[in-house]
Amino acid sequence: MNNRILIFDTTLRDGEQSPGSSMNIQEKLEVAQQLKRLNADIIEAGFPIASDGDFEAVREVASTVKGVTIAGLARTGKADVERAYEALKPADRPRIHVFVATSDIHLKAKLKKTREEVVQMTGESVALARKLVDDVEFSAEDATRSDPDYLVKVFQTAIDAGATTINIPDTVGYTIPEEYTKLIEYIRSRIRAPGQLVISVHCHNDLGLAVANSLAAIRAGARQVECTINGIGERAGNASLEEIVMALRVRKDFFTYQSDIVTEQIYPSSRLLSQITGISVQPNKAIVGSNAFAHEAGIHQDGVLKEKLTYEIMTPQSIGLPSNMLVLGKHSGRHAFRERVKTLGYELTDAQIDTAFIVFKQIADKKKEVYDEDIEAIIADRVLKWAEKYRLESVNISSGTDILPTATVRISMEGNAVTESGSGDGPVDAVYKTIASITKTKSRLSRYQVNAITGGTDAQGEVMVRIEEDGHMVSGTGSDTDIIVASAKAYVNGLNKLEHKKTSRIKGF
Ligand code: KIV
Ligand code: ZN
Secondary structure, three states: OOOEOEEEEOOOOOHHHOOEOOOOHHHHHHHHHHHHHHOOOEEEEEOHHHOHHHHHHHHHHHHHOOOOEEEEEEEOOHHHHHHHHHHHOOOOEEEEEEEEEOOHHHHHHHHOOOHHHHHHHHHHHHHHHHHHOOEEEEEEEOHHHOOHHHHHHHHHHHHHOOOOEEEEEEOOOOOOHHHHHHHHHHHHHHOOOOOOOEEEEEEEOOOOOHHHHHHHHHHOOOOEEEEEHHHOOOOOOEOEHHHHHHHHHHOHHHHOOEOOOOHHHHHHHHHHHHHHHOOOOOOOOOOOOOOOOOOOOHHHHHHHHHOHHHOOOOOHHHHOOOOOOEEEOOOOOHHHHHHHHHHOOOOOOHHHHHHHHHHHHHHHHHOOOEEHHHHHHHHHHHHOOOOOOEEEEEEEEEOOOOOOOEEEEEEEEOOEEEEEEEEOOOHHHHHHHHHHHHHOOOOEEEEEEEEEOOOOOOOOEEEEEEEEEOOEEEEEEEEEOOHHHHHHHHHHHHHHHHHHHHHHOOOOO
16 A cells, blocks of 8 residues: 555635635635645635536636646536536546535435435436546545444445545544544445545544544545645634644654645645635644744743754744745835745736735835735735725724714725715724615624734734624735724625625535
8 A cells, every 4th residue: 555645635615614714716726826836636626516606716726727636526416516527627637526425414404315315326426427537536424423334335336436536524523533543444444446546534623633533544544635724614624734744744753654745835825825814823723823833931942042853843944934034125126026925825917916016115115124924915905805896995084082983984886986974982993884884784793803914013904804694704804004994994805705605605505
């Protein structure tokens, strides 16, 4: 058995299903291009039948990102499989990923199907997918809560119908490493399969065990792991790509397996994703958290200064953490700016560089030093935004210790500009109430968070909001040297995302 582990990245599909992290096509393309630089083996670009937006995104990724396998998800059923195929047609290496639930609870409560019916649906859909493409993955959703003998039957049906990869997901993050190991060994010992069949695993993190379970699965014979950047995904998230890959690399003495991931692209991938989704990484997150390489205790600092290996099991360079975050200032030219943007992992067109460079110059005039994070914020704020229904034209406030905070906001909505004034408990409240009145939104603001992107009082403020309506949840981001303006931008960005979400996805996804 070979020792190479295939990395199947599902940031753009399962990751995008995580609360508040929807991405538009342009944003998905940026992430997909970064995943290519990271050298992921398979990029799951979306769920084509879920919405027209998902279909377009998969098609765009399949047309643009070459030399890598692009997967599209499909439920069992002709319409799903054919829609996935249509979206994947331009890919160099298309993979249709068919799934159906196999646990009794899902069969009875969700699918309302018998075990026999699910076996039949599996066989028919995998056979259809295999007629269309050479590479077909089959997943048994909720496998870890399914009857193992029934699982073997479903997997055997999928293999006989032409599946080239079978995936054993821990959909609800329920299993533990020893149990998962036994399940995988049991399935492997019972199925009859051609030598090249790949066993895959896909773990969720509800009990915080997604990475541990994935690593146990590799030792039990899995040769593909499904994971996401920063571990984003449904509920508590998916197994984190960076943790799995670095565990294999740092503990190669123990695992003896290797992935082809370019680990120096891990940090740029993590930053890009959190910029785009507005979901920041917790400071103590393994590998990519801001404290992951920070040594606070004097005794640790002393040790690291004498010999890094005393308290560091991997180097910051090995994950691509830049040692010098300070980059540009107001005298920097367009060429230097473009080069820096490239190093940060973005591939922008000339027109996009022009837009970003103008904003960079404005910020450089206000601030002495422009950091990587400022540039990332400019790109997220000005270049990668959604096709917008609402556009913030201007915002002005008056506020202080002795006056009622008031805001005047101008927003254009599909071409028509509307200006209104309103008051509130503070300047942000006044701005938000006025925006809500102009847009007539029924949404509820459930989170408001402001961060200084870099140090100093001249830092750009980055605001992240979360808004909800009718079970839809999105996050909006905005940045500016003025935090009231950043707040307005974040709210308007969130409202645009909400509009998109309300009109796109099919129910249940
Ligand atoms: O968690 C899960 O079971 C999934 C499948 C569609 C693979 O995401
Ligand atoms: Zn999943």
